[in-house]
Amino acid sequence: MTKNVLVIGLGLIGGSVALALQKAPQVKVIGYDAFIQTRAMAKTLQVVHEVVDDPKLAAEKADFIIFGTPVNATLDWMDKMQTWTLKSTVIVTDTGSTKSLIMEKAKELQAKGITFIGGHPMAGSHKSGITAAKPHLFENAYYMLTPHAEELEENIEKLETLLKYTHGKLVRVNAQEHDHMTAVVSHFPHIVAASLVHQLYQENAQFPMTSSIAAGGFRDITRIASSNPLLWRDITVQNREELIGQLEQWLKEMDAVKDLLQEGDVALIEQYFAMAKEVRDELPISAGAFYTSFDLYVDVPDYPGVISEITGYLAEDNISITNIRIVEAREDLFGILVISFQNEDDRERAVKCIARKANFETYIS
Known part of the structure; x- marks a missing residue:
């Protein structure tokens, strides 16, 4: 029997999920986007099997519903969904980069008998929009699922069976673990990168050639500061508690580095960099949360x-x-x-x- 998958939000992530799931047998991928131009493009590019103008009607026949929208938009859709007529067996998921707010809202759906399992495919691109969507975007990238602790194993396995066609590495964590880990390796580094660029900007006023020679290590470490400001505004607000904790740890680390420099102990300074090199060299080489060049x-x-x-x-x-x-x-x-x-x-x-x-x-x- 053919399974109907409704993807709401057909940008880079939603469009890539839709393309990947077209490889699944006996699956029909239906797509909706709030922008009529994107819906037209989705039809032209065959990103989905069918484009609809009313997601509420399409949702009635859906076996799976996937929100490929930003977290704030997904929260709004989850409110609307509570009034929709859905199959009792429907499984709903999302692709948002923060999970605590989503999974808290999911309790409202759960109370109405709607199964919601949070999701976050940890891959991206330097491009955005439906024209950048690719069926292989998530290959070998971690695809995090954040089901509630009481979620039926059968439902999680059904979603995993579908999502395996993204060829991502499916792993399960709870929402709080997800938000903490992504704060450490993705969200907080963006703040650090942005702060370094701000510092360069201030220095450049007095030393105009500074930005001209900013290459090598500076360019590498600040690359992610070129990401979408609106996206990172939302992520920062949504995960601010975790980020505040990371910032406090960072300030303590910088105080320790300042003390190290003031003491001027060459052996300890070398040891500091040596340890950093050792840990950095042992990091796995894999697709991360966002675009990696x-x-x-x-x-x-x-x-x-x-x-x-x-x-x-x-x-x-x-x-x-x-x-x-x-x-x-x-x-x-x-x-x-x-x-x-x-x-x-x-x-x-x-x-x-x-x-x-x-x-x-x-x-x-």
């Missing part, structure tokens, strides 16, 4: 046509690139040319391609 640094000689030469070699091997740039200030960088790829596999293929056809040295930062 897979950069390849190429040490090329400066002669006319060298960039088109390299991109031509990559094109011959059907290797797609997402960005290419030349860096002038190359402190702790090994190559003048930086090529970004969508995934690690493409980058590895590029390394072999360039070594075989151009014999230029390549480096991974």
